Amino acid sequence: MSQSPQSAPAVAEPKLTLYGGSNGVGRRVTVRDLAAAKRRGERWPMLTAYDALTAGVFDESGIPVLLVGDSAADNHLGYANTVPVTVDELITLTAAVVRGTKRSLIVADMPFGSYQGGARQALETGTRFLKEAGAGAVKLEGGRRVVPQVEALVQAGIPVMAHIGLTPQSVNVLGGYRVQGRGDEEAERLLADAKSLEAAGAFAVVLELVPEELATRVTELLTIPTIGIGAGPGTDAQVLVWTDMAGMTPGQAPRFAKKYADLRSVLGDAARAYAADVVNGVFPAPEHTFH
Ligand code: KIV
Secondary structure, eight states, rough: OOOOOOOOOOOOOOOTTTTGGOOOOOOOOOOHHHHHHHHOOOOOOEEEOOHHHHHHHHHTTOOOOEOOOTTTTHSOOSSSSSSOOOOOHHHHHHHHHTTSSSSSSSEEEETSSSSOOOHHHHHHHHHHHHHHHHOOOEEEEGGGGGGGHHHHHHHTTTTEEEEEEEEGGGHHTTSSSSSOSHHHHHHHHHHHHHHHHHHHHHSEEEEEEEEEHHHHHHHHHSOEEEEESSTTTTTSSSEHHHHTTTTSSSSSOOOTTOOOOOOOHHHHHHHHHHHHHHHTTTTTTTTOOOO
């Protein structure tokens, strides 16, 4: 019995008014567009990106916001965690992501030690990300304690994405990667942090590893978009580290991350096939050879 060729499963084209779909609108997504999406109730995806080629794929696929996260430390640069990565390293990666994209808003993460010193230090770092790398916005971690930094950046014209809940740069104080905002007292503290950051001028806030009910409450209370990671489906947007999303991360990915591909196997298979071809004298073939 002959078998008909299997067609690839149809992937629904997402209706992303925010991004403009495949027609595009010929310009980058802005923080104003994100505010309008919240008013419309349009959910949107964000991914991390650390290089021009991968960022280009995500941009063409309709991801409206790309974060050059300090997660580049452990997912791109081989560090054990996010603490050691430097501003210079992230500026190089951010500039590459900007060069590789046309439509996505590029947000640069301010790494550990580059803004905790106060408003002046934050302003110096943020300015570098915009001037030297071409970022459209910066992100920093922390609640009320970073309000002076957020205010200084926004007043200087630098859009700020805030990040509360689990803040990996403070993992040593938090005592590990655990869910934040559990219990009434912690939840109220997180809510107060979110409101202070909004009042300080942040254009969005990442909620990492927070119970769904609390993330939904924050989302309902704020007029700026919330972006969840391990915070359930009630936020305005979702973010994943791209290597978790595409199955490049070795070992076990976090429970909240969904694996949409198995790139590590695909790449490994390709490398093994290439190695075998070279060893067996099959590559290069006549079509790869000049005379
Ligand atoms: O650095 C990063 O990738 C992040 C996201 C997890 C939000 O901060």
